[in-house]
Amino acid sequence: MASTSHRALRLLSLLGTGALRPLRELATALGVSERTARRDIETLRRLGYPVTTVHGPDGGYRLGSGHPLPPLVFDHDQAVAVAVALQTAPSSVFGLGEGAARALVTLEQAMPTALRATTKSLRLTSLRNYWEFPAPPIDPAALTAVGAAVRHRRVLVTETLRADGSRPGPGDGDFRPARRVEPHHLVVWAGRWYLVAYDLQDERWRVHRVDRLRARPTTRSFGARELPHGDLAHFVTSSHDRGDSPAAWPCTGSARLDLPARVVARWAPGGSVIEHLDGEHCRLTLGAWSWAGVAGILATFDTGLSDLHPPELAQACRRLGHRMAAAGTGEPGPAREAAPRDPSPPPHRDDG
Incomplete structure (x- = not known):
């Protein structure tokens, strides 16, 4: 059985999400009885952490506001998640490689020895096989601008860009006038960032590739709307006009x-x-x-x-x-076609 101090840190980590956690769920996660879990909750309260009790059949415990969490209260699963996330993030957001590597080193230095060993054992080498269809990393400035508009509910003025980042002129066949949209959600699928937005001119929901948008936030706010589909992932993946273009393959x-x-x-x-x-x-x-x-x-x-x-x-x-x-x-089939000399697609050429 884990020591009281170890369980207290684990309990603090569980409550740190802000979600309401039933006593039975907490006891199971800690591997102790409900009575022991209740004592650990009292231990946190004596240390000054505002653990509140919600009574009733759907009740439980949650950590209130007003007290900072101690730094880096990670359990094993969280350490794994952080290590993997920091090493895979640069593949989807441009320019994060060095920052993610430094962040991982900083976190490891502050972690207990056991968790540090866990993250070091998860150092990854990124490989690409023939059947991956990734997208190029996205510009973090564009992602931040759109994400802020989603969070603060600010209307965006958007212009559609080509795959190479250029803006089509009025005489081009793929030119689209600037649009005013309500940005509601960001969705990541197949390494691509998509914005689920309501087009104010067409009065319909659309899906946009974030890296194909030049977005300018406005001061105009908007309220929540009923989404076109209960499953955002399904809405994005079933939208054929989401702004994709053919990936670069042989x-x-x-x-x-x-x-x-x-x-x-x-x-x-x-x-x-x-x-x-x-x-x-x-x-x-x-x-x-x-x-x-x-x-x-x-x-x-x-x-x-x-x-x-x-x-x-x-x-x-x-x-x-x-x-x-x-x-x-059971009869022999026709001969296969000649394979390319180097069948693997060049790294980072995909603009799809």
């Missing part, structure tokens, strides 16, 4: 699918582009390290395909079809 092709855009958008890999054609059809543009790879991803949708481009993709689909048919009969 092979990129497109096909017409006999499925609605919202369905394909939900399951297409990151870095794909879905074009709405009608209520039952869409066009999917995506890439992979080989034409067989593109054909294989298209096959996962298990639907009719037509109007394939370029010809290499159509040929790969025919080869894959013959190969699958031969697999069912």
Whole structure:
């Protein structure tokens, strides 16, 4: 059984989230009886921590305001979470590599020996395999500006940018006038940051890639709205016009699918582009390290395909079809296509 002081720190960590915690839940987390957990709560109160009691069937304990937490009250799980988060954050936000590394060293120096050993054992080497579809890291200034507008409920004036960060001119085909939107939520999916916003001009909900926006906050505030879908993740992933563009792969092709855009958008890999054609059809543009790879991803949708481009993709689909048919009969299938000399995509080239 852990010592009283160790349990007190663990209990402080559990209550530090601000959530209401039932006594039974606290006792289970501490590995003690409810009676012992109640004594530990009294120990924290004697030390000056304002642990309040909420009575009733849905009651429990929570830590009130008015007293600072001691620095770095981490348990094992929190130490693991911090170590992993600090090492993976630079892959999604630009320019955080050095700062995250210094923060991890600073935290380790203040941690107890056992937790320091835990974080040191989790030093990661980031590798990229052929089937990852990541996005380039986002500018922290852009993320901070949008995040502040979400938090303070301030209307944004937004302009849509190209994948290279340039702003299309009025004569360009992809030019979009500036929009005034209410920023409601930030969602991260497939390494990309998306803003769920209400467009005040179109009076409809939209999903925007944060790194494809030039956002200027205003002083105009807005109130809460009923969201278009109870599951924000589902709303983002099923929105085909969320601002994605094809990722940079050795092979990129497109096909017409006999499925609605919202369905394909939900399951297409990151870095794909879905074009709405009608209520039952869409066009999917995506890439992979080989034409067989593109054909294989298209096959996962298990639907009719037509109007394939370029010809290499159509040929790969025919080869894959013959190969699958031969697999069912036990006969040898057609020879595979020649693999690229270096099938792995270059690091950080993905602008999807």
